[in-house]
Amino acid sequence: MPDPITRKPTIIDVASLAGVSIKTVSRVINNERHVSVDMRTRVRQAVTELGFEANESARGMRSLAPEKSYVVAHLYGDAGGLYTHDIQLGLMERCRYFGYHLVVEELDYQSPDVERRAKDLVKRLKLDGAVLTAPLTDNEIVLSVLDEAGVPYVRVSPVTEVPHLPSVRIDEKRAAYQMTQHLLTYGHKRIAFIRGLPNHAATIYRFEGYAQALKEAGLEVDLGLVEDGEFRYFATIPCARRLLERDEPPTAIFACNDEMAVAVIKVAHEMGLTLPDDCSIVGFDDIPTSEMLWPSLTTVRQPVPRLGAMAGDLLFTRLSPLGTSEWPTPVPHQVLPHDIVLRGSTAPLRQP
Amino acid sequence: MPDPITRKPTIIDVASLAGVSIKTVSRVINNERHVSVDMRTRVRQAVTELGFEANESARGMRSLAPEKSYVVAHLYGDAGGLYTHDIQLGLMERCRYFGYHLVVEELDYQSPDVERRAKDLVKRLKLDGAVLTAPLTDNEIVLSVLDEAGVPYVRVSPVTEVPHLPSVRIDEKRAAYQMTQHLLTYGHKRIAFIRGLPNHAATIYRFEGYAQALKEAGLEVDLGLVEDGEFRYFATIPCARRLLERDEPPTAIFACNDEMAVAVIKVAHEMGLTLPDDCSIVGFDDIPTSEMLWPSLTTVRQPVPRLGAMAGDLLFTRLSPLGTSEWPTPVPHQVLPHDIVLRGSTAPLRQP
DNA sequence: CTGAAAGCGCTTACAG
DNA sequence: CTGAAAGCGCTTACAG
Numbered sequence: 043m044p045d046p047i048t049r050k051p052t053i054i055d056v057a058s059l060a061g062v063s064i065k066t067v068s069r070v071i072n073n074e075r076h077v078s079v080d081m082r083t084r085v086r087q088a089v090t091e092l093g094f095e096a097n098e099s100a101r102g103m104r105s106l107a108p109e110k111s112y113v114v115a116h117l118y119g120d121a122g123g124l125y126t127h128d129i130q131l132g133l134m135e136r137c138r139y140f141g142y143h144l145v146v147e148e149l150d151y152q153s154p155d156v157e158r159r160a161k162d163l164v165k166r167l168k169l170d171g172a173v174l175t176a177p178l179t180d181n182e183i184v185l186s187v188l189d190e191a192g193v194p195y196v197r198v199s200p201v202t203e204v205p206h207l208p209s210v211r212i213d214e215k216r217a218a219y220q221m222t223q224h225l226l227t228y229g230h231k232r233i234a235f236i237r238g239l240p241n242h243a244a245t246i247y248r249f250e251g252y253a254q255a256l257k258e259a260g261l262e263v264d265l266g267l268v269e270d271g272e273f274r275y276f277a278t279i280p281c282a283r284r285l286l287e288r289d290e291p292p293t294a295i296f297a298c299n300d301e302m303a304v305a306v307i308k309v310a311h312e313m314g315l316t317l318p319d320d321c322s323i324v325g326f327d328d329i330p331t332s333e334m335l336w337p338s339l340t341t342v343r344q345p346v347p348r349l350g351a352m353a354g355d356l357l358f359t360r361l362s363p364l365g366t367s368e369w370p371t372p373v374p375h376q377v378l379p380h381d382i383v384l385r386g387s388t389a390p391l392r393q394p
Numbered sequence: 395m396p397d398p399i400t401r402k403p404t405i406i407d408v409a410s411l412a413g414v415s416i417k418t419v420s421r422v423i424n425n426e427r428h429v430s431v432d433m434r435t436r437v438r439q440a441v442t443e444l445g446f447e448a449n450e451s452a453r454g455m456r457s458l459a460p461e462k463s464y465v466v467a468h469l470y471g472d473a474g475g476l477y478t479h480d481i482q483l484g485l486m487e488r489c490r491y492f493g494y495h496l497v498v499e500e501l502d503y504q505s506p507d508v509e510r511r512a513k514d515l516v517k518r519l520k521l522d523g524a525v526l527t528a529p530l531t532d533n534e535i536v537l538s539v540l541d542e543a544g545v546p547y548v549r550v551s552p553v554t555e556v557p558h559l560p561s562v563r564i565d566e567k568r569a570a571y572q573m574t575q576h577l578l579t580y581g582h583k584r585i586a587f588i589r590g591l592p593n594h595a596a597t598i599y600r601f602e603g604y605a606q607a608l609k610e611a612g613l614e615v616d617l618g619l620v621e622d623g624e625f626r627y628f629a630t631i632p633c634a635r636r637l638l639e640r641d642e643p644p645t646a647i648f649a650c651n652d653e654m655a656v657a658v659i660k661v662a663h664e665m666g667l668t669l670p671d672d673c674s675i676v677g678f679d680d681i682p683t684s685e686m687l688w689p690s691l692t693t694v695r696q697p698v699p700r701l702g703a704m705a706g707d708l709l710f711t712r713l714s715p716l717g718t719s720e721w722p723t724p725v726p727h728q729v730l731p732h733d734i735v736l737r738g739s740t741a742p743l744r745q746p
Numbered sequence: 747c748t749g750a751a752a753g754c755g756c757t758t759a760c761a762g
Numbered sequence: 763c764t765g766a767a768a769g770c771g772c773t774t775a776c777a778g
Binding site for chain 2: 097098099100101102103111112113124126127130134138141143144145146147148159162163166167275304305307308311330331334335336
């Protein structure tokens with residue numbers, strides 16, 4: 043017989059110390075009803091005295107209700123960027139509040155690896171839930187892995203809204219429409235647009251808003267003024283150069299995220315242009331850098347950490363003990379407000 | 395008897411289908427030796443035919459060797475910042491390579507909460523390992539929780555090196571020394587220094603390098619030229635203003651991270667100073683913004699993602715099947731190389 | 747190389 | 763309100 047001091051105490055040790063059956067111990071540690079106060083006290087005391095901790099494996103073997111893992115995942119598809127980090131910041135804050143832990147997983151949506159990795163994640167960690175950001179929000183493989191495993195998830199800014207899948211986003215199209223109107227109001231007519239990666243709501247709807255504003259102003263989208271910057275600084279440098287070196291350069295440039303707008307400002311500086319007089323430049327997101335620049339950047343403020351926090355709130359409300367393990371009806375589709383932040387990088391069109 | 399189609403298949407189902415004992419099935423699925431090829435094939439076939447998956451709870455109940463979780467954590471103490479994100483970027487890449495998942499946890503080291511949260515994390519997720527960044531690297535509570543749970547960890551840029559605890563860092567002091575020398579070579583003598591948060595190696599050793607370079611040049615540290623910017627942009631704005639509005643303003647400012655240097659540049663612009671002629675400004679880290687600025691920032695390039703990746707490599711090498719569950723001897727203390735990146739924000743001292 | 751039996755630490759289902 | 767017994771799906775230790 044092993045030394046009782048070295049062995050981890052079991053429910054049997056607790057029962058014999060408290061002088062009750064193991065079933066009673068089980069009832070107490072699981073907070074079941076129908077236990078007398080006396081029993082409860084004696085068991086509680088024995089538990090603390092022995093430092094007893096229930097063996098989760100043994101529990102998991104018999105329990106019908108699978109034990110909650112208290113782990114949720116943020117699944118994202120694009121390596122870097124402040125966007126990802128800010129979503130995590132907001133989500134993390136809610137995780138802490140609700141007592142969950144956050145696992146972050148970058149899934150390469152173009153690789154055959156996705157399915158294996160997603161499945162491994164779900165199985166190994168027994169995920170209680172997930173938050174998806176672009177472009178995984180619309181990735182059929184990832185969604186079906188989660189669906190099959192019964193893992194509830196919230197999509198942040200999906201391309202396609204699906205009625206029964208909760209989502210959180212801003213009104214991308216309207217924001218881009220308003221920003222374009224701001225430029226039009228300043229008298230600009232030759233307004234270039236720099237797109238991000240395809241398959242992102244941020245690219246698709248922002249471009250739509252831009253196009254609609256032009257159209258309503260009686261202007262046409264000039265595809266010669268549309269470039270693809272992949273959301274990234276370095277990819278945007280040549281785009282900005284092409285635009286600004288045209289015979290008739292645009293008088294305003296709308297980059298559909300701030301990182302790309304920063305690249306445009308840099309190129310303009312290098313070319314010796316005076317900002318914002320020679321060219322108005324606007325971005326989208328309001329990353330911290332935008333305010334730090336000179337001139338500081340006119341942009342759309344998207345409450346990114348709040349998007350993450352809101353996604354967490356939806357998830358944790360459903361996962362709470364009171365939750366019905368169903369999404370509420372109607373399924374939530376939150377649209378958070380954005381702001382048009384006017385700063386130093388835009389100015390009225392200079393008269394020729 | 396339940397419908398065999400709805401029930402998850404067990405080792406018994408596999409055994410009876412394959413016509414062997416459950417023990418043989420156990421041997422095959424655990425890749426033990428001493429099983430004939432014939433048996434092995436029959437069992438394998440039955441496993442795939444039934445879609446059998448071992449029940450981890452049942453396994454965990456008997457197994458002596460605790461099952462690996464394939465989860466490691468990045469524990470950090472300060473909310474935001476690109477540094478944290480870049481560490482994760484590098485670490486994540488190694489996680490993927492070695493087949494691990496990454497949980498990120500922000501622990502408020504000033505709250506009594508830390509211990510409870512750290513313990514919950516270790517227990518719930520059965521962490522296989524952890525990577526710590528400042529200021530948790532030197533937090534006794536967190537370290538002891540990990541030690542007691544037997545979770546191996548790697549510290550990134552700890553304040554105090556401990557021989558038996560692996561670490562990864564750059565030579566902060568030498569880098570700051572070199573950067574200060576760069577300013578001295580340009581003829582600067584009134585060089586201000588902006589510190590970050592206390593308890594960070596980044597604050598302590600960078601200041602030491604600065605002080606040593608001054609001393610060797612026969613100069614003294616003027617505490618009137620030392621400010622505390624908490625590593626953050628907004629906290630640094632008033633510091634920069636105080637410095638630049640002095641009767642005898644510094645001719646150069648060394649901010650001990652880039653975010654603070656960016657704030658200095660912003661304030662200088664707002665005051666109408668010409669950069670770098672009126673004031674040379676340097677930072678530390680080489681965040682992406684530094685290159686995007688105008689003028690772009692002279693700084694120390696710290697390979698942050700590589701620090702994260704290296705921490706991961708140390709951890710995963712120890713966790714690998716071949717690992718001895720001990721750190722190698724001698725315990726690794728990696729010092730990665732840094733670069734002094736000269737850009738547009740520094741210039742020789744203008745002769746009065 | 748293979749198998750029959752015991753038992754891990756709990757929860758379930760049933761009886762009182 | 764309490765308990766005695768069975769059994770979850772595996773691995774361990776032992777026997778052949």
